[in-house]
Amino acid sequence: MVRPLRALVPEDPPAFLAALRDALAGNGPALMPMPTGGGMVLEDVPIRVAVVIETSGSTGTPKRVMLATNALLAGAAASAVALGGTGQWLLALPVHYIAGVQVLVRSIAADTNPLVLPPGHFDPVDFLRLAETMTEPLRFTALVPVQLARLLDAADDPALLAVLRRFTAILVGGQAIRPDLIARAAELNVPVVRTYGSSETAGGCIYNGVPIGDTLVRVVDGQLELSGSVLAEGYLGDETRTSERFLVEHGVRWYRTGDLGEIDPITARVTVLGRADNVIISGGEKVSLDAVEGIVRSCPGFEQAVVIGADDDEWGQVPVIVMPGKTGAVMDLEGVAAFVVPILGRAARPGRIMVVTVIPLLSSGKPDRLALAILAKRR
Known part of the structure; x- marks a missing residue:
């Protein structure tokens, strides 16, 4: 069975949130959030797929990652357990990124209303004003390193620093995080959680070096491979790439990340060393x-x-x-x-x-x- 895939530009956050809720429940088409070109109905996807994320790396070759409802909700549930519970989220990332989509999925799973930062230039003052309106006891947001850097640079403002400290966790991922940023956040008592994952794993599935949920990690030929409920279905319209990246061994499905890494034999913490390519x-x-x-x-x-x-x-x-x-x-x-x-x-x-x-x-x-x-x- 299949369902239609709709490309959608999330210009209206409440409307997009409603469409995402329907997609997760199977009551509407699957969604592919995009920065431009919304409204198109694309090729059909498997019935279990709720969201497709289009990504491109340094080569510019696009990939359309198919994510099932179960994978997205598994990621949200694992995150809630790792962070100590559900709460209110502040969306500061574009929704065509998996990290942005997951902020909304976590909000849907928690039945809380996410606050949405206007798109465009990231301004610490705008972040402060929005974060000050958060009402839930547990408060979360997800950022990329450059956003965290701008907030820490502006943290000499007592009001901003107080707001940052009130967050239960500030997830930071998407790319390597400079050690000095982590050190500065720790010195200021800002609760930063380093995340590792990708669209293929429904977002971050390793927090501060520790796998969350039922995520498993192994190293094969120096490369990190991940397994668990969060894995994507594969790449839309690209069976060759899907078979190269997703493999089944002894009944267990693994995703080859393309990242070099290691696992500490004593603590079992995961360290990402960089791209294999x-x-x-x-x-x-x-x-x-x-x-x-x-x-x-x-x-x-x-x-x-x-x-x-x-x-x-x-x-x-x-x-x-x-x-x-x-x-x-x-x-x-x-x-x-x-x-x-x-x-x-x-x-x-x-x-x-x-x-x-x-x-x-x-x-x-x-x-x-x-x-x-x-x-x-x-x-």
Whole structure:
């Protein structure tokens, strides 16, 4: 059995919430929230699918992730248990992101009214005014790292800091979170929860390194694989990619994340090390650019740096540090290399620093590494 799929632009939050409630209950079409192009009726999807999330990575290749009602509700239930109960949510993310959809799903499951921040530029003052109207004892929101950074930068306002501290939990995910942000939040007693997950797992399914709900994690050939009730059905109209990413082993279905990671043998905590495809060969050795970037960002003044790979006559490829405009960096290349080489080895030594006016971003808010790599070839 199938049901129609409707593309919908969530311009009217109450109407979209009602449509989402119907989709979850099976009383309406499945929904594919989009930033533009709403109203279209697309191809049919399996009857159990309630939401389709369209994503694109650094390659720009789109994926349409099919999520069943059970997966979305399983994610909401696991989150509620991990966070200590249900409550009121403040929506500060676009609804065409899985994290935005899950804020609404959690609100529907909790039978509470979500507050919705107007779309556009994220303003800490607007966030403060909306958060001050929250009424439930348990209060939650979900942010990406840049939003958290802006709130912490403005936390010298006592009213904003008080509001941030009243949240039961502020979920932060979508991309790697700089250690200095986590440290600043802890110093200010702002309750941040680091989340890891994707559209393929109905949103975050690992909180602060700990799997939630019935999520299972394993490492195969250095890559993280996830299993549990939150897994997507697959990719709409792409059986090849579905079979590559979702596999069944001994009756258990697993999703290959494409992320490198490890599991602590004592604490069982999960650590994400970076994308498996964000690796270069430098001097014959594999070098994770995400690992280099993590160390570079720990250097004073380099918190906003992005590390990409570039061709090199001697080493084949080398890491290149990209810095946005005037960042206040006080270290030269040799100074940064002194941090990187002792940890990752000589092959990981950055070859140069490239300064750009602004870091180009994807629609998800992540750095557009492909655009930066093209720019690096021209310089």
